[in-house]
Amino acid sequence: MSNILEIKDVISIIIKKRQEPESILMLKRGLKRISKQRRDMELELRNIKQGYHAECELDFYLERIGINSNDVIVLQDLRLPAADRHSFFQMDNLLLTSYFAVNIDVKSQPGKFTFQNNARNFQYYLHGKKYGMTHPISQVDEQRDQLRFWLGAGWENYPIVNLVALADPNAEIATDSSSDWVYECVMPFALLKDSFKRATKQYTQSFFQLSELTRIGYQLAQAHCKPELHYWKRFGIELGDVESGVLCPFCGKLAMDRLRVIWDCPHCGGRDRRAHVMSIFDHFVFVKPTMTNQECREFLHVEKEHTARALMTNAGILDWNGSNRGRVYVLKK
Template sequence: MIAKNREIPRRILMNEALIERLTPIHYLLQVIKTDLAKRKAGYRGELQLDYHLQFISKDKNIMILHDLRLEIDGRYFQIDTLLLTSYLVIVLEVKHISGTYTLDSRFDQAIRKLADKEEAFSHPVTQVERQKKQLIRWFTKMKVPSIPIATLVVMTNRSTVLNTTSQNEKYHNVVRVENVEERILSLLTYYHKEHFPIKQVRKLSNLLVKKHAPLIAFPDEIYGISTGEIITGVQCPECRHLPMLRKYGHWHCLMCSGKSKDAHISALRDYSLLLSQQITNKQVRNFLHLESRKTALNILHSLNLHSTGGTNNKTYHFTLHTASQTAHQSNSSTARPSR
């Protein structure tokens, strides 16, 4: 069963929001668009994997956790997908690569060739083995009883041509996505000694979910884009014009005469992706171009955000849950047209 869902990566949502809120002539726009396209392809690959795990994910004795980021001794490591059973743990690393992908362990690298252009990456097997080592350390620290850990590199692009430079290449755990379920089942047949009962597997799964530490980074840290470069205001859901004006409880667009009751939700979601996970009444007014403190307060209350501080210095906190919830409401990742 799925113990931790895969969500649209925050970086994709951040890039999308950023593209909408930078001037169309911003010098980093192309860099952001390229990064977005790459990450969307990677995410599509991960969804491909999920599709091929459908059968396994119905098994109550297999816990599936997607997108884990864990800390060990002040450093973080990430796992695309983790499978937990009483017999075996499997670490899955997803690769969504176009063109020809050649594994070369002599130099511990993988070479992607696409349209006569070659690019080197780290060897995926080395990468997933490193994750396994980090997970062993994490398990030791958390006093998880010893259990075998297998690794798989899943190639999710069906058109990828896989290649090796020598016969001794380490590729035994590299698998094409259409064969992943079969490979997992054969691993589970091979490891049949029970290491801990399913009850404890579920406990471990809960612990992993609890200890998951999502990366929250903003455009200033990633791209060096300052707050002042981000265009504020409520965006028109019809024509994407910024800003809309608030009149008689609605947002009005001066460009297309469109009207919206809740376009501020998407704007505040952008705020949480681009500027901060926290906001004050004054910041709401600045970002949404509102004059009225009371309107800002009503908006904040309607979002049911957790708040801290007294009446005069109250700070509201966007949780990740709120961020993804509002993302779903505005259906951002698919509905947002790119400029």
């Protein structure tokens, strides 16, 4: 599929398109290995799925937005190093035009979003009960500030429009009189097009040519950092909580048997040469951030050292430190 999408007069160059989060796959795999933390893992999986489906629904509305004949550079699910060099900031949707940029953060939650005291006070309610949530406007403001720092000199005056898009059409926005301006930046998907039209009328000075926007778009995409899935840490998982063995890619059951150069499933009869690769990854996600030869043998249920060494070396996802029996394996960055 081409990454060039023509929308009426608009030519959108999708440099980075959203994909299903890797965390969905890994949590599904984790639920087949772990029983103690199931409730927390199932909630995490449900929330991630809900957010991803909401972002996919947004694409329907983005395809119907017209910005005159401006060319648009699109980047989705962008995670970049923050100014402190220790943390990261994430942008759901970043659209770059010659005149302005648009940062759209998606909220998939239903319920009531309440802003008071010039929007300095924010509360989120669901079924009448108050829940904690990061201030959505402060969140997109921080994303904008971090992006400006990342872009550096020459981009200080480039307008960046922040929008918070509510996926649930029944989500409610409530404000006091001092916070009515919130409706211009927090809205349901259906009103995003009006916001683009307002921005087009407001920002008429051209800052960059398409070639410069494309260049910076590819730089942003190249700087994207995949999130580290350290679920062993997040859920407090201990080694004894994780059922070992190679997970069958066909029936999803444990544990496959090693037959010389291939894995064989005793449940469905499925065979696969590289079924161990994802199971090795499972170890780093759910057990610990390192793996030794002995740990590999125990987790994959193989007997010989040279077999485990060959499986880890040829997996294509690991780096290692040390040599011989002192070698320790880690995931590639």
